[in-house]
Amino acid sequence: MDRYDVIVVGAGPAGSTCAKACAEKGLKTLMLDKQRLPRDKVCSGMVMGALAQGLIEQEFGFPPQEVLTHPSQLKGYCFHVPGIGLEKIDNLTWLSWRKELDHWMNQKAGESGVDIRDRAEVVGIAQKAGGLAIMVKREGETRELMSTYAIGADGATSVIRKFLFPNLQVRYGQALQEHFEGEIGLDQDYFHWFYPREINPSFFTVHQKDGTIIMEVAGKPGTTKEIMTWAQTFMAEHHALSKAREPVWRGSCLEPALYRELTSRTFRPARGNVLLVGDAAGFIMPVSGEGIGLAVQSALAAAAAVTRSKGTGDPPDGMYLTGIEPILSCFEKTYPWFKKIMEEAKGEGTSLPGILKQAYEGTLSPIDSTE
Ligand SMILES: Cc1cc2nc3c(=O)[nH]c(=O)nc-3n(C[C@H](O)[C@H](O)[C@H](O)COP(=O)(O)OP(=O)(O)OC[C@H]3O[C@@H](n4cnc5c(N)ncnc54)[C@H](O)[C@@H]3O)c2cc1C
Incomplete structure (x- = not known):
């Protein structure tokens, strides 16, 4: 039977980043995706701000020309409030189709030693005496793969999240x-x-x-x-x-809205040797909806926790939850802008362009992981 140190479920930005970082630390890593790769994803394909660009450049390098579109970079964002006004933020943003961006990240993970299988849908996960049993459906057959750690990088409607937290009520x-x-x-x-x-x-x-x-x-x-x-x-x-x-x-x-559960710490996206990253954990920036940078950041925190756990034998969930605290602090700061935007839109709306500008600016800084 195949046995891995880490099985990463989902080959989006979160999955590729976590799998690549684990393989580079010498862990035997498998990444599975239910779709045929390269796959597309409903997304604007913007790599926004210092958070996402800094982390992608650090982990993968600068995206080659064929990964970016025409134009390859945007100068920034315009906020239109019809009948009231317009505001602008100048913020250099890489522009891509997600199919190309994610394929490039998949390839980089493969080059680092990650074993990648597509059209492989995870349909179950269970704790067994020898580790985690991951049930994978491929070409009509369901097989069990064993792993010490599992990473749920399986996006908005994560099956790993449902197995881990069957009672969690998710608003979408x-x-x-x-x-x-x-x-x-x-x-x-x-x-x-x-x-x-x-x-x-x-x-x-x-x-x-x-x-x-x-x-x-x-x-x-x-x-x-x-x-x-x-x-x-x-x-x-x-x-x-x-x-x-x-x-x-x-x-x-669909996109999960788990801000309240995450910031109140009533939903903790990890349990034992199973960690949730990216959209599966609900890491989508309030207001802007930025998710690529947060996917990469949370995936790196998961890889660090798994690597350390492999050395110490302690489960990685505690360290991972500490590692994602800066993301949760950022949510605490940005989430109240939602309310401000909605209140202003319900009222006269005259300050809405300025409020939007301020709110979006607040989502673009790197998140200090040493906080
Ligand atoms: C309309 C829209 C626009 C957006 N625009 C932007 C933007 O411009 N910039 C930005 O930063 N963010 C944007 N986002 C958010 C961004 O798309 C997500 O946050 C990001 O894709 C999260 O990456 P991920 O790796 O966590 O998940 P995903 O990219 O969703 O990858 C999850 C993968 O898991 C696979 N999978 C799912 N279930 C299983 C299973 N059971 N077994 C095996 N594989 C499975 C899926 O096939 C998929 O490939 C946008 C979102 C939306 C909806």
């Missing part, structure tokens, strides 16, 4: 993304956030890369189609998007 937000061919009357060097008060607390975004217009709406599950129709009508009337245009691609996904 939904995102809907549509791609259009052509052009639009917006500066393509900026990412555009629209906060029309008519659709508060939902919002939508528009950006352009490789000649494609990408629109995303975020809202409660079940509401996003209607908001997308509203947003497209708005863009047609105000920013020259043709009303007759049909999307060339459409995708939707």
Whole structure:
């Protein structure tokens, strides 16, 4: 029977980072993904701010040209509050399609000695006398793999999280993304956030890369189609998007909202030798929705905890929970901005552009892991 030191479930940024760091420390590491790799992911593909860029450059190097789009970098972000005003943040941001970015990270993990298997869905995990038994479904057959440690890097609807915390009630937000061919009357060097008060607390975004217009709406599950129709009508009337245009691609996904549970420490994303990282742990930055940098940061904390545990024999969960404290402190500082944004949008809204600018600025600094 195959036996590993570490099995990482999920080959997104969190999975690749954790698997690569574990393999580099000499641990026998397997990374599994249920999809065929390279896989796509509903995401804007921005590597935002010092947090994400600094960590990716440190761990993987600067992304090669083929991983980035045209334009390869954005100058920053615009915040539009229709009828009220506009604010801007200048912040150099790498731009990618997630398929390419994640594939590059997968390859780097492979080069570091990670064994990677795709179309391998984890359907169960159990503690046994000899370690963790991971049930993996591949080509219609379910096999059991043994590992000392398991990392749940399996994204927003994590199966590892469900096994570890079957009673955790997770609230989800939904995102809907549509791609259009052509052009639009917006500066393509900026990412555009629209906060029309008519659709508060939902919002939508528009950006352009490789000649494609990408629109995303975020809202409660079940509401996003209607908001997308509203947003497209708005863009047609105000920013020259043709009303007759049909999307060339459409995708939707869920995002967990676990801020309250994480910051109150009632949800601790680790238990014994099983650690949750990235979206599986709920690490999505309040306000901006940045998740790539937090995926990498939490994955590094998990790899450090596992490596140390391998040496000492102590379970890694305590050290991991200490390692993610700076992320939770950052959430404590940024989460209240949500409320401020919503209150201002419900009221007159005159200060909303300035509040948005301040709130987003607060999400862009590196998180000091020595805090
Ligand atoms: C619309 C939208 C736009 C976004 N834009 C940005 C942005 O511009 N910048 C940014 O930083 N963040 C952005 N985010 C957030 C970002 O996409 C996520 O935070 C990030 O992908 C998290 O990485 P991850 O590795 O934790 O999970 P994922 O990238 O979701 O990877 C999880 C992997 O696990 C695999 N998996 C799931 N279940 C199983 C299983 N049972 N067995 C095996 N494999 C499994 C999946 O196939 C997947 O490949 C955006 C999110 C949304 C919804």
